[in-house]
Amino acid sequence: MTAAGRALIACPQCDTLYFEPEIREEQTASCLRCGRVLAAPRTNAYLRTLSLSLTAVILMIGAVFFPFIELEAAGLRNRTSVLDAILAFSSGLMLPLSLAVALLIVLIPLTRLAAIVYTIYPLARRRRPFAHAATAFRLAEGLRPWSMAEIFIFGVSVALVKVAGLASVSFGPAFWAFAGLVVVMVLQDNSMCRYTIWKSLEQERA
Incomplete structure (x- = not known):
């Protein structure tokens, strides 16, 4: 966990670290470096x-x-x-x-x-x-x-x-x-x- 209480997640493709995204259904979070989808919740x-x-x-x-x-x-x-x-x-x-x-x-x-x-x-x-x-x-x-x-x-x-x-x-x-x-x-x-x-x-x- 970070000091602000937010977790870190790593891209499974290039290991770039990101703060845990706040993402809603039908939205997609992708890695800025390699484009790998990190999260894509769907209805x-x-x-x-x-x-x-x-x-x-x-x-x-x-x-x-x-x-x-x-x-x-x-x-x-x-x-x-x-x-x-x-x-x-x-x-x-x-x-x-x-x-x-x-x-x-x-x-x-x-x-x-x-x-x-x-x-x-x-x-x-x-x-x-x-x-x-x-x-x-x-x-x-x-x-x-x-x-x-x-x-x-x-x-x-x-x-x-x-x-x-x-x-x-x-x-x-x-x-x-x-x-x-x-x-x-x-x-x-x-x-x-x-x-x-x-x-x-x-x-x-x-």
Whole structure:
């Protein structure tokens, strides 16, 4: 805290320090040095973030268990899901690859979404945060760089372009669920004002 009792916040991009801004809904506070958005509270932001997070969880579950792609070549047809792909490499020397796919594509994104829902749900209903909500949100922010569901779908798309010349490829519902998941997660990240969430958690804790 400063001598005047105002807190300091740091830009997450360039670490420039600012006095805590007094900002209203639909206004945006940006860093003067690099232009990074520091705070952007929006009307019904909690409810919007909660809805998008729950949508992402549903899409993730469908993307894991439903058929992802179907390949047909020389009269042979094979259909597989993300879960089947993970289990296919779950033995021998390929076990680390299986664990990496399960963690980065499924478990970490789901854990992050669950932590966000745990944090946002009481705030959206204008209630006191759940116990350890700050820890859960800190976990969600820490897992953010490791949530790679969107990278997976881009990588698969590139691979399928090459496979399409060798076999007939058709997309299953899980592929479209993953594609929708990428869009929903981008919208969720853009709608979530982290400054506002931390501010609400700190006020309740105080």
